[in-house]
Amino acid sequence: AQTVTQSQPEMxxxxxxxxxxxxxYDTSESDYYLFWYKQPPSRQMILVIRQExxxxxxxxxxxxxxxxxxxxxxxxxxxxxxxxxxxxxxFCAYSYTGTASKLxxxxxxxxxxxL
Amino acid sequence: xxxxxxxxxxxxxKSGTSVKIECRSLDFQATTMFWYRQFPKxxxxxxxxxxxxxxATYEQGVEKDKFLINHASLTLSTLTVTSAHPEDSxxxxxxxxxxxxxxxxxxxxxxxxxxxxxx
Numbered sequence: 001a002q003t004v005t006q007s008q009p010e011m012x013x014x015x016x017x018x019x020x021x022x023x024x025y026d027t028s029e030s031d032y033y034l035f036w037y038k039q040p041p042s043r044q045m046i047l048v049i050r051q052e053x054x055x056x057x058x059x060x061x062x063x064x065x066x067x068x069x070x071x072x073x074x075x076x077x078x079x080x081x082x083x084x085x086x087x088x089x090x091f092c093a094y095s096y097t098g099t100a101s102k103l104x105x106x107x108x109x110x111x112x113x114x115l
Numbered sequence: 116x117x118x119x120x121x122x123x124x125x126x127x128x129k130s131g132t133s134v135k136i137e138c139r140s141l142d143f144q145a146t147t148m149f150w151y152r153q154f155p156k157x158x159x160x161x162x163x164x165x166x167x168x169x170x171a172t173y174e175q176g177v178e179k180d181k182f183l184i185n186h187a188s189l190t191l192s193t194l195t196v197t198s199a200h201p202e203d204s205x206x207x208x209x210x211x212x213x214x215x216x217x218x219x220x221x222x223x224x225x226x227x228x229x230x231x232x233x234x
Contacts, residue, residue, distance in 0.1 A: 043208075044228070050222055095222075103161075108157075
């Protein structure tokens with residue numbers, strides 16, 4: 001079974017600084033997708049970024065980028081120029097390909113952004 | 116694009132009654148919808164997967180007769196909590212996955228959630 005591990009329950013970053021959230025996963029599949037979701041206090045889950053396993057290039061979305069290390073099964077999220085609005089729970093998620101696929105979530109990392 | 120609505124956002128019901136929660140994909144067709152439960156400060160726990168026109172697939176430990184799921188169309192899925200009890204109080208979240216194509220890659224889009232309180 002696939003598992004996703006987020007070893008940092010809480011992280012803190014100063015505004016305008018950079019922070020990296022860690023995620024590791026376990027799978028025997030070769031083709032899959034990885035995601036980072038953000039859940040602010042409103043509890044609305046928001047897709048931050050996605051990565052296809054077959055792509056070697058790391059995904060980027062504005063201030064958000066990932067470091068995808070397939071051999072190490074690592075998928076970290078880097079947030080640059082942190083803003084107060086980035087404060088939220090961040091969940092790493094995995095999905096194998098196929099019509100029956102579903103998301104497997106990590107336990108989440110709570111990010112605090114300080115002035 | 117990719118907006119999912121959920122109704123109601125908050126509901127209080129008495130023990131023993133049933134409550135229905137609706138999940139709609141507003142601007143895309145969702146062949147698959149998912150229902151999650153989230154306890155405070157915890158991750159999302161998948162309850163069931165529903166595909167349009169077929170029976171839902173429940174995760175281990177989830178009571179099928181208590182949590183009735185219907186996916187009647189490509190834009191609507193409902194979760195009915197039957198004979199609710201205080202232990203069913205929780206935050207319920209639905210998500211929808213667009214019809215698989217080159218434009219989408221297995222991500223899910225989430226509704227805003229429903230807070231259920233059973234008294």
